[in-house]
Structures are given as structure tokens and as C-alpha cells.
Amino acid sequence: MMKTPSIRETIFALATPPGRSALAVIRVSGLLAAGVPELFGAPSLLPRQTQRRWLKDKDGNLIDDVMMITFVGPHSATGEDVTEIHCHGSPAVVEDILNHLAAVSGFRLAEAGEFTRRALDNNKTDITAAEGLADLIEANTSLQRVQAAAQMAGSLRRPVENWRKEIISCLSELEASIDFTDEDLPVTLEKQVRNRIQTIHDEMKGGLANFYKGQIIRTGLSIVLAGPVNAGKSTLLNLLARRPAAIVSAMPGTTRDSIEVGLEIAGVSVAVKDTAGWRQTNDHIEKEGIERAKQAAADADILVVVVDGSQPSWSEDMDEIVTWGSQTHLILVNKSDMGIVTNDKRHTADWASEETVLSISAKDGSGLSEFEARLGEIIQDLNRTSSSITLTRVRHQQAVRQAVEHLEASLNLSLANQAELVAEEFRSATSALSRILGHVDIEDVLDHIFSNFCIGK
Numbered sequence: 001m002m003k004t005p006s007i008r009e010t011i012f013a014l015a016t017p018p019g020r021s022a023l024a025v026i027r028v029s030g031l032l033a034a035g036v037p038e039l040f041g042a043p044s045l046l047p048r049q050t051q052r053r054w055l056k057d058k059d060g061n062l063i064d065d066v067m068m069i070t071f072v073g074p075h076s077a078t079g080e081d082v083t084e085i086h087c088h089g090s091p092a093v094v095e096d097i098l099n100h101l102a103a104v105s106g107f108r109l110a111e112a113g114e115f116t117r118r119a120l121d122n123n124k125t126d127i128t129a130a131e132g133l134a135d136l137i138e139a140n141t142s143l144q145r146v147q148a149a150a151q152m153a154g155s156l157r158r159p160v161e162n163w164r165k166e167i168i169s170c171l172s173e174l175e176a177s178i179d180f181t182d183e184d185l186p187v188t189l190e191k192q193v194r195n196r197i198q199t200i201h202d203e204m205k206g207g208l209a210n211f212y213k214g215q216i217i218r219t220g221l222s223i224v225l226a227g228p229v230n231a232g233k234s235t236l237l238n239l240l241a242r243r244p245a246a247i248v249s250a251m252p253g254t255t256r257d258s259i260e261v262g263l264e265i266a267g268v269s270v271a272v273k274d275t276a277g278w279r280q281t282n283d284h285i286e287k288e289g290i291e292r293a294k295q296a297a298a299d300a301d302i303l304v305v306v307v308d309g310s311q312p313s314w315s316e317d318m319d320e321i322v323t324w325g326s327q328t329h330l331i332l333v334n335k336s337d338m339g340i341v342t343n344d345k346r347h348t349a350d351w352a353s354e355e356t357v358l359s360i361s362a363k364d365g366s367g368l369s370e371f372e373a374r375l376g377e378i379i380q381d382l383n384r385t386s387s388s389i390t391l392t393r394v395r396h397q398q399a400v401r402q403a404v405e406h407l408e409a410s411l412n413l414s415l416a417n418q419a420e421l422v423a424e425e426f427r428s429a430t431s432a433l434s435r436i437l438g439h440v441d442i443e444d445v446l447d448h449i450f451s452n453f454c455i456g457k
């Protein structure tokens with residue numbers, strides 16, 4: 001059961017990061033929020049006007065000279081009365097203000113995401129917008145920011161609402177016809193409803209195809225460097241990271257465990273993983289390292305196979321490592337500075353082409369810019385928009401997939417003779433879509449989102 005706003009406590013929290021800064025913002029929301037200035041011995045505020053106030057502690061000593069603003073509910077971010085205190089970013093000032101508020105009956109410190117939760121309860125935002133906001137706060141790259149801001153502004157809510165409305169409208173057409181069981185469904189109506197459902201179905205499929213893209217932007221992309229021992233994987237990782245992240249040595253089998261470095265390529269945040277080199281070995285620790293390397297290669301979005309081009313065995317090594325990955329791969333024939341052993345097999349396999357096989361030298365950096373450019377292209381390809389609708393979370397994908405399945409099932413039925421069954425499929429499709437908007441199962445979704453939120457949001 002949701003609590004009604006009237007019996008709720010007034011919540012407060014620091015909305016800016018803790019620590020020393022020029023300014024800090026404390027937010028207060030709830031029934032008693034408008035009375036905050038008086039609690040500090042200051043005159044009350046006019047709504048929606050930033051005003052200067054001198055806040056005093058209970059002994060009348062000055063805490064800080066601040067700017068404050070009050071919004072009267074429901075015209076506020078949470079839908080309740082909200083007051084913001086813009087104080088100086090001194091840990092002592094912030095602590096004094098928070099302690100002062102905590103001592104007042106009816107006030108308590110907010111939980112993570114509680115302001116947004118209240119906004120949701122008061123219909124000031126919807127769940128997809130709340131997710132977008134969570135992603136916006138987490139965003140590190142510009143693409144992440146663009147995607148999150150769009151979702152916050154309704155880029156997911158709007159199409160989902162439209163699909164839902166359209167299915168409901170088809171449903172009511174159908175239900176009206178079910179009432180006239182004796183008469184056949186007019187042929188034109190059947191055709192119209194089918195066309196409309198087909199259109200929504202196709203749009204949803206487009207959204208599903210875009211899920212991978214949405215996910216990649218949101219959570220980042222994984223690139224794994226794998227190859228035989230001593231090929232130069234760790235040298236390459238250090239070159240990409242522009243720091244000595246991994247140990248490099250002439251001894252084969254130097255890297256035993258995976259080492260990951262976070263980078264940004266083509267606006268996408270990328271985790272590049274260096275792995276243990278492959279060879280036949282009886283050393284059980286090294287074996288375990290190689291198993292982990294295989295697993296990482298299998299899980300990677302992009303597998304980068306690194307082989308030592310100065311060794312005659314490089315093409316056999318390449319044939320072996322390529323089988324580890326299931327996704328896109330690139331092959332780097334390294335140590336070009338030492339001269340690459342010519343190999344007739346280089347272009348025999350159908351996956352091998354000028355585009356997928358590059359020669360580089362991790363030692364002197366030659367070929368690196370081509371490699372980075374090629375990676376950028378692959379990432380942009382993975383990102384290419386096939387639909388304007390971007391699903392960013394597994395729960396969106398699951399719900400749309402279910403809705404698609406129900407629509408497909410309905411299209412396989414006869415509207416004229418099986419109208420009841422069709423109507424049932426339509427209803428199931430709309431309830432799957434309602435889940436995205438948070439009309440059903442909202443508590444589960446909220447708990448999941450807000451567990452990752454910061455306090456004060």
C-alpha cells in the first residue's frame with residue numbers, strides 16, 4: 001500500500017556530493033517543507049523566488065548566509081511542498097543544517113531515490129523518465145547523456161503509450177463486433193485491425209532490434225584482447241590505456257589473470273580486457289588463466305585476436321583464437337617492426353579480409369591509429385539506429401518481446417471466427433506494455449531502480 005502524502009514525514013537530504021565545495025544544495029520535501037526558514041529563525045519565503053536568508057542555530061548563532069527557494073505543491077518536482085537551501089559547501093555548515101532539521105519532529109533524512117519516488121507517486125514523472133534520470137546521473141559519455149536525457153524526456157514512454165492506446169482501440173473495435181455474434185465481422189474491419197496491429201508489431205520489432213544498441217551505450221562495450229603467449233597483448237593494452245596497466249615481459253606466460261581498463265571510444269564507454277596468453281601447458285594456474293581468457297573472449301562484444309606476426313605459427317594461432325569468440329572480431333598481426341612472416345593462408349578463410357586483419361606494432365605504435373579507427377567504425381556500426389525507439393533495459397526488452405509474441409499470436413488467429421481469443425492476446429499485449437510504464441508490478445521495478453540511486457535524488 002502506498003502511503004498518502006498527508007501522513008508522510010517531511011524528508012531532507014544533501015543533493016550535492018559530500019565534501020568541500022563552493023556551494024551545496026539541501027533539498028526538503030513534504031508537508032512541513034515551506035516552514036524551513038522559520039526553523040532557522042529566518043522569515044518565510046515567497047514561492048518560486050530565490051531569496052537570501054541568514055540561518056541561525058538554536059542558540060541564535062549564525063550557521064550560514066544562504067539562498068533559498070520554495071515551491072508549493074503540486075507545482076514542484078515531487079508534487080509536495082519543496083524547499084531548497086543553497087548554502088556554502090562547507091562540511092560543517094551542511095552538517096549543522098542537516099542536524100538541525102533532523103531534530104525537528106516530522107522531519108527525517110531521505111532514503112536513496114526517495115524524492116523521485118514521491119514524484120512518481122504524485123504523477124510528476126513516470127517510471128521510464130525516472131530510469132532516464134538515474135542513467136543521466138550515471139552517464140560518463142556524451143552518448144550516454146543523450147540517450148538518458150531522451151528517455152527522461154519521454155522517448156520511450158511516448159511510443160509505448162501510443163502502442164498501448166492503439167491496441168486498446170483495436171480491442172474495443174473487436175469487442176464491439178463480438179457483441180454481434182450472429183453477424184460476421186465486416187471484411188474491411190478485419191483488414192483494418194490486422195494492418196494496425198501489424199504496424200505496431202513492426203515498430204516493436206524495430207525497438208527490440210535496437211535493444212543491443214541501447215544496452216551498449218548504457219552499460220558500455222567489452223573488448224577482449226586474446227591470443228597466444230608473448231604476442232604483445234599486454235603491450236597493446238598499455239598503449240591503448242596510455243599507461244603501464246599490465247606487466248609486459250619477454251617471458252611467455254606473463255599475464256595470468258584478466259586485466260581491465262576503462263576507455264572511451266567513439267563516444268561509447270569501453271572496457272578493454274587483457275587476458276592470459278594461450279599455449280599448451282600443464283601448469284594448472286596457467287590453464288585456469290587460459291580458461292578465463294576463453295570465457296572472456298566468448299562473452300566479449302568485440303574480440304581482438306592478437307598474434308605475433310614474426311612467428312611462422314601466427315596463422316594457426318589466429319585460426320585457434322578466432323573460434324573462441326562468437327561476436328565481431330578483429331585480427332591484429334603484431335610485431336610488424338620485426339617483419340611479418342608471409343603466409344599464403346592469410347586470406348583463405350572467409351572471415352579474413354583487409355578490414356578484419358590489420359598489421360601493427362605495439363612497440364613503435366605503427367598501425368595503431370588504423371586499429372583505433374577500425375574499432376571506432378565497428379562501435380558505430382553496433383550503434384547504428386535501425387529504429388527511433390531505444391530500449392535500454394532488460395525489463396523493457398522482456399516486456400516488448402512479450403507484447404510482440406502476443407501480437408504475433410493474434411495475427412495467426414482469425415479475427416472473424418476467433419475474436420475472443422484475439423481479444424485475449426490484445427489484452428495480454430497491453431498489460432506487458434503497462435509494465436514498462438510502471439502501471440503494474442511497480443514496486444519491484446522501483447526497488448530495483450532506487451537501490452542504485454543516490455540520496456537526495
Ligand SMILES: Nc1nc2c(ncn2[C@@H]2O[C@H](COP(=O)(O)OP(=O)(O)OP(=O)(O)O)[C@@H](O)[C@H]2O)c(=O)[nH]1
Pocket residue numbers: 228229230231232233234235236247248249250251252253254255256275276277278334335336337338360361362363364
Ligand atoms: N618487436 C616487438 N616486440 C613487441 C611488440 N609488442 C610486444 N613486444 C614484446 O613482446 C614481448 C611480450 O609482450 P607482452 O605484451 O608481454 O605479450 P603478451 O601477449 O601480453 O604475453 P603473455 O602475457 O605472456 O601472454 C615483450 O618483450 C614485448 O616488449 C612489437 O610490436 N614489436
Ligand SMILES: [Mg+2]
Pocket residue numbers: 233234235246247248254255274275277
Ligand atoms: Mg600479457
